[in-house]
Amino acid sequence: MKSSPNTELFNLAAESVAYENTVVLKNITLQIDRGEKVALVGPSGAGKTTLLRRLYNSVADRSAYVDQHYALVHQLSAFHNIYTGRLDRYSTFHNLLNLIKPQKQELQEITPILGELGMEEKIFEKVGSMSGGQQQRVAVARAIYRGEDILLADEPISSVDPHQAGTVMEIIIENTETVVVSLHAVEFALKFARRIVGLSDGEIEFDLPTKEVTQTMLTELYRNGKPF
Amino acid sequence: MLKTSLFFVAIALIALLLADLEVSTLHPWTELSRMAWGALTPDVPSLWNLKLALLNTVVFAFCGIFLAVILGIGLAFAFHFTPVRLFCAFVRAIHEIFWAFIFLPIVGLNPTCGVLAIAIPYAGIFAKVYAEIIQESDRRPLEGVPRASGGLSRFVYGILPIIYADAKHYTGYRFECALRSSAILGFIGLPTLGFHLETAFREGIYSEAWALLYAFYILIASLRYWLTPRLVPLYIAASFVLLSRTITVSWANIVRFFTYDLLPWPMRREGVLDGTREISFAWEPIVSWASEIFVHEAWEGIWNTVVLTQIVLVGTGVFALLSFPFACRHFSGKIASRISHYALIVIRTTPEYILAYILVQLWGPSMLPAVWAILLHNGAILGFLCSNNADLVQLRIDAPGRRIDRYLFEILPRVYGQFLAFLFYRWEVMMRESAILGILGIYTLGFYIDSAISDDQIDKAILLILITVLLNMGIDSVSQFVRRRLKISTKLVTSL
Numbered sequence: 056m057k058s059s060p061n062t063e064l065f066n067l068a069a070e071s072v073a074y075e076n077t078v079v080l081k082n083i084t085l086q087i088d089r090g091e092k093v094a095l096v097g098p099s100g101a102g103k104t105t106l107l108r109r110l111y112n113s114v115a116d117r118s119a120y121v122d123q124h125y126a127l128v129h130q131l132s133a134f135h136n137i138y139t140g141r142l143d144r145y146s147t148f149h150n151l152l153n154l155i156k157p158q159k160q161e162l163q164e165i166t167p168i169l170g171e172l173g174m175e176e177k178i179f180e181k182v183g184s185m186s187g188g189q190q191q192r193v194a195v196a197r198a199i200y201r202g203e204d205i206l207l208a209d210e211p212i213s214s215v216d217p218h219q220a221g222t223v224m225e226i227i228i229e230n231t232e233t234v235v236v237s238l239h240a241v242e243f244a245l246k247f248a249r250r251i252v253g254l255s256d257g258e259i260e261f262d263l264p265t266k267e268v269t270q271t272m273l274t275e276l277y278r279n280g281k282p283f
Numbered sequence: 284m285l286k287t288s289l290f291f292v293a294i295a296l297i298a299l300l301l302a303d304l305e306v307s308t309l310h311p312w313t314e315l316s317r318m319a320w321g322a323l324t325p326d327v328p329s330l331w332n333l334k335l336a337l338l339n340t341v342v343f344a345f346c347g348i349f350l351a352v353i354l355g356i357g358l359a360f361a362f363h364f365t366p367v368r369l370f371c372a373f374v375r376a377i378h379e380i381f382w383a384f385i386f387l388p389i390v391g392l393n394p395t396c397g398v399l400a401i402a403i404p405y406a407g408i409f410a411k412v413y414a415e416i417i418q419e420s421d422r423r424p425l426e427g428v429p430r431a432s433g434g435l436s437r438f439v440y441g442i443l444p445i446i447y448a449d450a451k452h453y454t455g456y457r458f459e460c461a462l463r464s465s466a467i468l469g470f471i472g473l474p475t476l477g478f479h480l481e482t483a484f485r486e487g488i489y490s491e492a493w494a495l496l497y498a499f500y501i502l503i504a505s506l507r508y509w510l511t512p513r514l515v516p517l518y519i520a521a522s523f524v525l526l527s528r529t530i531t532v533s534w535a536n537i538v539r540f541f542t543y544d545l546l547p548w549p550m551r552r553e554g555v556l557d558g559t560r561e562i563s564f565a566w567e568p569i570v571s572w573a574s575e576i577f578v579h580e581a582w583e584g585i586w587n588t589v590v591l592t593q594i595v596l597v598g599t600g601v602f603a604l605l606s607f608p609f610a611c612r613h614f615s616g617k618i619a620s621r622i623s624h625y626a627l628i629v630i631r632t633t634p635e636y637i638l639a640y641i642l643v644q645l646w647g648p649s650m651l652p653a654v655w656a657i658l659l660h661n662g663a664i665l666g667f668l669c670s671n672n673a674d675l676v677q678l679r680i681d682a683p684g685r686r687i688d689r690y691l692f693e694i695l696p697r698v699y700g701q702f703l704a705f706l707f708y709r710w711e712v713m714m715r716e717s718a719i720l721g722i723l724g725i726y727t728l729g730f731y732i733d734s735a736i737s738d739d740q741i742d743k744a745i746l747l748i749l750i751t752v753l754l755n756m757g758i759d760s761v762s763q764f765v766r767r768r769l770k771i772s773t774k775l776v777t778s779l
Contacts, residue, residue, distance in 0.1 A: 120427075122427060128440065128445055129445070139440045140429065151435075194427070
């Protein structure tokens with residue numbers, strides 16, 4: 056896959072990541088360009104989260120990240136959690152104002168995002184009292200509201216009901232220019248991503264346009280994963 | 284855990300043999316019956332004349348706590364720097380009354396002195412506890428906050444909401460403590476409740492003394508009805524307005540204190556004698572001045588403080604272990620456990636200093652009143668905590684029916700680790716109390732500090748306070764070492 060340097064966003068060349076002597080990523084070479092929609096697939100422990108975090112660290116200030124554990128403040132409402140996505144864009148005074156009383160403009164911006172995710176009526180509800188799927192959708196909403204060109208999402212539909220997962224994926228893919236998303240559910244990767252990177256045991260097994268990924272490759276990928 | 288416990292019990296038994304525990308008053312029981320009669324006939328109308336003292340007690344506490352919270356939050360964020368941590372440990376180790384002694388020559392005997400005496404040590408406490416709460420809170424949500432957001436925005440969206448409940452709860456508890464501190468500051472002459480309490484007890488007007496004590500209990504018991512987050516800013520503002528009329532700060536005094544009064548006597552001696560107030564400096568006389576104090580006063584003070592502390596450490600534990608079953612649902616009926624519960628709250632609410640003062644009136648100055656005062660106050664705190672924790676334990680359906688079996692095999696093993704952790708956590712507090720009770724005539728460090736203050740020897744008092752601080756910080760690190768070695772923490776394991 057060739058591209059001109061000015062559209063190149065990520066470029067890892069034979070990189071390894073290790074924590075306390077445990078190698079998590081081995082010799083990863085990966086290049087992602089502006090406008091790509093990439094899915095990372097692979098069994099648990101393959102290194103998907105580590106790879107996403109590695110990518111995020113290089114573009115932290117101009118990207119949004121959906122944490123696999125949502126990273127929400129349970130004591131605050133959905134509105135406030137979503138507003139958090141843009142804290143760095145407003146003055147401290149404006150942030151305090153919104154904390155005390157949600158402002159009209161922010162409400163007008165945040166309500167439709169929650170609406171698309173089917174949670175408009177939950178806007179003032181405390182996140183701590185929501186179900187896992189609802190919390191996850193708030194985490195996605197926060198990333199969308201942040202409105203950056205790059206979105207990195209770690210298992211963003213793992214807890215969402217099957218009948219809503221498609222909608223959530225669509226919102227993730229369509230709202231942002233460049234998307235890298237790790238997915239456990241292979242069928243969603245095949246349906247929404249345009250490029251699929253298969254990871255297993257810290258190594259890239261394959262990196263292909265979605266059309267070229269076969270069922271055999273996927274079965275093989277998951278069979279090579281760590282035994283249970 | 285058992286070995287460590289027995290080790291400390293053995294030390295306490297030896298200390299008990301060495302301690303002076305005699306009753307020196309001639310008619311302790313007559314006095315007690317008069318006191319008891321006073322408890323039954325509180326002079327409520329007299330409270331009207333003392334309303335200002337009650338108001339002052341609350342106002343000092345509000346202003347002190349407010350300043351302490353602001354300083355504490357600031358320090359909490361710098362708590363990972365060792366100098367800050369040591370500074371906080373240092374200011375915490377000095378009791379409020381000793382702080383008042385220090386501020387006395389600087390600002391005079393007025394409300395500013397009282398407020399600062401509460402604010403400074405509490406700031407050190409808040410810094411430590413807030414830092415711990417932040418450290419133990421869920422840090423993941425902060426990762427969801429954009430990194431480039433301003434510090435305050437990150438704090439109010441990513442940290443404050445998570446720690447708010449814990450921090451609020453702890454600050455509320457500390458406000459109750461500040462009311463106690465504020466009350467006992469009256470004993471050294473500040474215009475709070477303690478001032479009138481001391482007068483009433485000293486002159487034997489027990490009905491008035493009890494009316495004041497009852498008013499204090501009601502004040503604390505009613506906290507949850509009037510101390511609501513919405514009204515707190517109002518209270519604080521009103522308190523500062525009330526105080527602002529009396530705030531006096533004299534720079535000349537502050538400068539004089541730090542550049543003159545504080546200096547060891549040998550440095551000032553010649554200047555005082557020839558009237559020039561000049562300062563001279565020579566190592567030898569200063570060292571001999573310090574060693575003189577150490578040999579003649581500090582050593583005995585340290586010895587008695589440590590002996591008293593070791594006795595009350597174990598005494599507190601025994602009291603807590605014996606008292607908590609009475610307040611626990613697994614051992615007592617509904618009504619009995621409620622009554623015991625409230626009894627523990629009342630004992631805990633009474634400041635140990637006031638308890639000790641009353642007991643000294645009864646038995647005369649020896650370690651006996653100090654032992655009981657510290658033991659009752661801390662034992663009730665610990666007993667209350669243990670009973671709450673024991674209540675959380677879900678007993679299996681076929682748990683032993685006999686209470687003693689249930690206590691020894693089901694409940695005690697589950698709460699003992701946390702009990703021990705809390706006991707050692709309060710070790711340092713008990714030592715601070717042991718030192719301070721010297722003011723009542725027991726030969727602990729406080730006795731010598733109080734005498735130095737009465738003789739206007741600020742340099743000596745400061746030296747002795749520094750010794751007390753070092754002793755305290757030493758005990759604190761021993762306590763941390765013991766807790767870490769036993770792998771016990773103040774957090775409870777309820778399911779198992």
